[in-house]
Amino acid sequence: MYRKIRITVVSLVIIVVCALSSTTTLSYFTDTDAKINDFTIGSISTVLAIYDDVTGDGKRPLDVNRYPLTTGEQNDIPFYLQATNSGNVSVYQRFRVVIPIALASMVTLDLSDMDDCVVETAPDYTCSNADYIATYNSSVDNTYAEYYVVSKNVLGVGRTTSEWPTTSIHIDGNFVADDSGFACENDSNNCVLGIRAYSDAIQTAGFVDAVTAFENLTETY
């Protein structure tokens, strides 16, 4: 009898152990901790303004209608350029004045306010003052003649370029008023007779100076 009970108990134990091993899993102590950091991306943007009068109390936006052109005479259109950093990072900034190649021999950008700079359109011409470096050259495809006026100074967020690297556009007496090819499209406010002004900007991070920075910029027209 006793032996029978003992066998029964052993059997029950075995059954219970088998049941446990088939349905339970060993668990482990664990822990976790987490952190998240947010990064934001910089934006680069400048706003170009062109004025025809910067004297007195205010600056007057250029209106080409005030300056009707006269064939046979030299025409001067006031052309003061200014850019404001409207992005959220400091930038190197430059002005780019693009002249259709057909006009290039008749049009020059006056840089005479830049200290020793003179009006000059020789290829690879360059001059500078304390704040700007100006160069003149033709585009690679010879479609345009271009003035580059690069600001030497970093333009901080919300800041405006210092005054005034350009003063006017000269159009000599050989010019014949002709809408074809010289008109500004879409009533653009940066265009005078097909001559367009742009403000280019590039991040300062990664560049030792403005000239180096703009070597890396792809131009748009």
Add this chain to the structure above:
Amino acid sequence: MKINRKTVLTTAAVLGVVALAAGGTMAYFTDHETKTNEFTIGSVDVTLYESQLHRVNANVGVYFNSDEASAQAGNYHLCVPYTYQGAPYVNPYCTPNIAVSTDLSGVSAWQNGHVRAQNVAGQQGSSQRGVFSDEQIRTDATGTAIAATATNPGNYAGYVAAEYQNLVPGQQVRKFVYVQNDGNSDAYVRVKVTIPANVANLVTVKAPHTPQEPSTPAGNMNIDGVELGAYLTETDTTNDAGDKIMTFVYTSPLKPNEMTYWSPITTVKINDNVKESDFVGLANNGFGITVDADAIQAGGFSTAAEAFAAYDAQNS
């Protein structure tokens, strides 16, 4: 009739036994001793610290200020004994009474995680070999933001507020992570860094201290003879959402109160060739990088890989 004495005693004993059997209680000498064993339960508890400090970029010298007293006061780096490639390294600037120069021309201060200094001989140096302590890392990693100045590195929160904003291509910022075992059991730990899918190809989280970075010879990175490759492993995966997940497993368990020595990552970089237009549509004009630290008891496992296989099975 003569009664035998022996008979009397025997009779009395018998009567006594009979009496006891009929209604009395017999007392016994006894004794009792008790022992109690207290059992405690182990615990696994880790804290993740994010810091601007790279463990081995501590300046073991002094920060030179206008006078020696200020220099001593401005010395926020401990002179911790450090073993480099198996040999003790003692920095010659790590002395309490070093003469300082009053000429600070050309000496920059705290910059990019390094401290520059100039001694009386006019020699300039920066980031002499040295080690940031666990306490320095914890201090840097916690608290409200303290902005960096010329004489104070600030803290991580201050660094994030200043440097994690308005990033442009090519720009990289510091990010070091450490895990401390705050439990009372040895634990294996791992760190997982998640880069969201929408910027996974635009941003690089640098992990130079693993075998996956061939430019870092393992022999240059070892602590007391333990090469880095044996200290940390990296596995990169992509989840179903396209997020890139970098998983770093520390191959040796952390003891209670121990902090990981190396950070598995060093910087977050905006890739050189990205355009501003690549980031159009980002919520809040940015992205978040998540770091997770996981830990599991070391007991019962012979390797970290085995431990985290069990961790993942348990948490799946």
